[in-house]
Amino acid sequence: MKSHAIGYVVAGIFALLSLLLFPFAFYQSLVKAPPEATMGHAMRIFYIHFPMAILTFTGYGACALFSFVYLWKRTPELDVLAVAGAEVGVLFNTLVLATGMIWAKYAWGTWWTWDPRLTATFILWFLFIGYHLLRASLENPEVRARFSAVLAILATLDIPIIFLSVRIWRGIHPNVLQGPNKIQMEPAMIQAWLTSLLAFWIFGLAILIFRSLLGLQELQRKPVP
Amino acid sequence: MDPAVVKQLRFLTWAYSLVWSVLAVYLLYLTYRLFQKRGGS
Numbered sequence: 001m002k003s004h005a006i007g008y009v010v011a012g013i014f015a016l017l018s019l020l021l022f023p024f025a026f027y028q029s030l031v032k033a034p035p036e037a038t039m040g041h042a043m044r045i046f047y048i049h050f051p052m053a054i055l056t057f058t059g060y061g062a063c064a065l066f067s068f069v070y071l072w073k074r075t076p077e078l079d080v081l082a083v084a085g086a087e088v089g090v091l092f093n094t095l096v097l098a099t100g101m102i103w104a105k106y107a108w109g110t111w112w113t114w115d116p117r118l119t120a121t122f123i124l125w126f127l128f129i130g131y132h133l134l135r136a137s138l139e140n141p142e143v144r145a146r147f148s149a150v151l152a153i154l155a156t157l158d159i160p161i162i163f164l165s166v167r168i169w170r171g172i173h174p175n176v177l178q179g180p181n182k183i184q185m186e187p188a189m190i191q192a193w194l195t196s197l198l199a200f201w202i203f204g205l206a207i208l209i210f211r212s213l214l215g216l217q218e219l220q221r222k223p224v225p
Numbered sequence: 226m227d228p229a230v231v232k233q234l235r236f237l238t239w240a241y242s243l244v245w246s247v248l249a250v251y252l253l254y255l256t257y258r259l260f261q262k263r264g265g266s
Contacts, residue, residue: 035233040230041233041234042236042237045237048240048241048244049240091248095244095247095248098243098244098247099240099244102236102239102243105236106236207248207251207252
């Protein structure tokens with residue numbers, strides 16, 4: 001229990017740090033950064049959409065990492081940590097899709113289009129919904145952990161596809177760093193983008209640690225038979 | 226105010242409200258689970 005207490009303190013420090021950063025990030029992204037030339041103020045959705053994407057990959061990445069180590073070590077704690085990553089990943093994956101849809105409705109006039117990056121992100125969301133359904137359908141804890149670990153590792157292979165989709169298939173999704181749809185950003189916009197990313201990422205890590213500790217506590221109370 | 230700007234701000238408000246509402250509900254759910262465990266032990 002003492003080790004959990006340390007974990008909760010770490011999560012608390014992360015949460016506090018993010019709460020200190022959020023006012024600065026909001027000021028940068030909602031006030032200081034200028035409206036974009038064609039998108040206007042709707043461009044500011046990007047300052048929350050992008051951190052949601054990075055947190056999606058962080059959650060699923062943690063899930064895949066713990067799943068991989070689980071297949072090697074076979075300890076139930078690693079399975080619990082993988083589930084925490086998958087759950088937090090689905091949360092942020094849902095938010096990245098939702099904020100993207102709101103942006104798309106303004107920019108493209110439609111809530112959804114089968115652009116390669118959007119489709120790959122939707123497939124990723126679907127695979128991890130499948131991960132949770134698979135876990136719910138298996139009763140044997142060892143079989144459940146093994147099968148879901150394999151699925152998590154395979155599903156995470158979609159993440160590089162999401163990154164490369166803009167370059168390979170040339171969809172209409174804007175690209176931040178390079179490519180034909182590159183967003184032209186002024187220094188104040190880059191500052192808003194990075195501070196918002198940092199604040200949300202630290203906040204997301206606090207949530208991930210919190211959820212992991214809850215899972216570990218649950219495991220202690222209900223040990224795997 | 227320019228109707229185009231109003232429209233942009235409306236979409237922006239939807240996105241921010243949605244993100245923070247979902248995060249708040251999820252944190253409340255986790256907190257509920259935390260105290261439920263403590264109360265049940």
